[in-house]
Amino acid sequence: MKFLYLTAGIALVLSTIFDYKKTIKALKVAWKKFSKILPGYIKILIIISIVLLISEDTIVYYLGGNSQWLGLLSGLILGSVTMMPGFISYPLAGILVEKGVSYMVVAAFVTTLMMVGVATYPVEKEYYGHKATIIRNVASFIIAAIIAIAMGLFYGEVL
Amino acid sequence: MTNKNKINLGVFIIFTLFIASSFILDISIGLKMWGNFKIFAWDMIKLLPPAFILIGLFNVWVKRETIEDNFGHSSGIEKYFWSILLAATTVGGTFVAFPVGNELYHKGAQYKSIFAYVTSASLVMIPMSIIEASILGLKFTLIRLGVSLPLVIISSVLLGNYFEGIEYKLPKQK
Numbered sequence: 046m047k048f049l050y051l052t053a054g055i056a057l058v059l060s061t062i063f064d065y066k067k068t069i070k071a072l073k074v075a076w077k078k079f080s081k082i083l084p085g086y087i088k089i090l091i092i093i094s095i096v097l098l099i100s101e102d103t104i105v106y107y108l109g110g111n112s113q114w115l116g117l118l119s120g121l122i123l124g125s126v127t128m129m130p131g132f133i134s135y136p137l138a139g140i141l142v143e144k145g146v147s148y149m150v151v152a153a154f155v156t157t158l159m160m161v162g163v164a165t166y167p168v169e170k171e172y173y174g175h176k177a178t179i180i181r182n183v184a185s186f187i188i189a190a191i192i193a194i195a196m197g198l199f200y201g202e203v204l
Numbered sequence: 205m206t207n208k209n210k211i212n213l214g215v216f217i218i219f220t221l222f223i224a225s226s227f228i229l230d231i232s233i234g235l236k237m238w239g240n241f242k243i244f245a246w247d248m249i250k251l252l253p254p255a256f257i258l259i260g261l262f263n264v265w266v267k268r269e270t271i272e273d274n275f276g277h278s279s280g281i282e283k284y285f286w287s288i289l290l291a292a293t294t295v296g297g298t299f300v301a302f303p304v305g306n307e308l309y310h311k312g313a314q315y316k317s318i319f320a321y322v323t324s325a326s327l328v329m330i331p332m333s334i335i336e337a338s339i340l341g342l343k344f345t346l347i348r349l350g351v352s353l354p355l356v357i358i359s360s361v362l363l364g365n366y367f368e369g370i371e372y373k374l375p376k377q378k
Contacts (some may be wrong), residue, residue, distance in 0.1 A: 046250060048331075049295040053254035067264050075260025079252065081255050082303065084212050086248055091219050094241035098233065131248055132333055139339040148344060155336070156348070159326035165298060172306035174375055177367065184363060185323065188355045195351045196344070 068189040110148045116150040124157030128164045149197030156189040219332035229291045268312050275313035287317045301325035309374045316364030327352040
């Protein structure tokens with residue numbers, strides 16, 4: 046986050062030194078783009094606040110079941126529909142591993158959490174259109190499944 | 205006001221009223237939703253302003269040729285390198301990668317680069333990978349990254365070819 050502010054700050058200063066008018070134009074462009082997509086981000090916030098009613102206990106319960114493959118499927122689906130900031134998701138992943146959930150299932154969960162965004166649909170479709178959004182998410186779901194299974198193989202959890 | 209905007213506003217008002225009444229009537233689900241809302245809202249408030257300032261500067265300063273040369277048709281295999289490098293250093297994951305990808309497209313980047321960028325923005329971010337390794341172990345992160353990179357490239361070639369083939373156009377944000 047600091048890195049982002051630093052980059053934006055330095056870029057803004059340099060831009061102002063080189064061309065003041067162009068910088069004003071850039072800020073206008075930034076504001077226009079931001080205000081246009083703002084409703085999309087607010088929609089994501091509302092969706093997430095509802096989706097995250099799924100408690101951590103529920104997630105531990107579904108991912109920690111006896112069947113590896115059922116756990117994998119639950120991990121992929123729960124990761125796809127929910128969304129969490131890193132400071133919540135990684136400690137949660139740590140708890141899952143401690144509770145004996147396999148690395149394969151944890152990988153399925155954290156990877157889809159980042160890659161597949163059912164909740165981010167309102168913003169993604171504004172930038173990529175319905176078709177590309179749906180296809181990208183389906184492809185990401187498959188990629189996440191491959192990564193998870195590979196993880197299971199490397200850790201010797203499957204086969 | 206368009207119909208879509210009316211629906212959006214309606215949903216927002218219902219949500220706000222529900223949260224407000226949750227405070228008065230002590231409805232635990234509503235209070236929990238407010239807690240979730242706050243965490244993410246704060247994240248976005250911190251993240252989006254600097255991200256959009258950079259997008260604005262990118263928009264006025266970066267020449268179309270530069271993007272075409274590095275992310276477009278005049279770029280060969282190196283466009284994957286640049287796309288993945290850009291993604292690895294993008295802070296904020298897909299929240300920020302979505303608008304940036306769209307911006308790249310309108311400056312002349314190919315679909316292959318865009319998909320490589322957006323996909324790796326959720327897989328190979330450096331700050332995220334460091335946190336992950338510290339909690340789940342370096343082995344976990346290295347396997348995940350090692351498996352991810354070839355998948356990023358394969359999938360972006362397939363998706364890129366498909367979307368170029370059907371002459372798909374991304375929406376333009378004015």
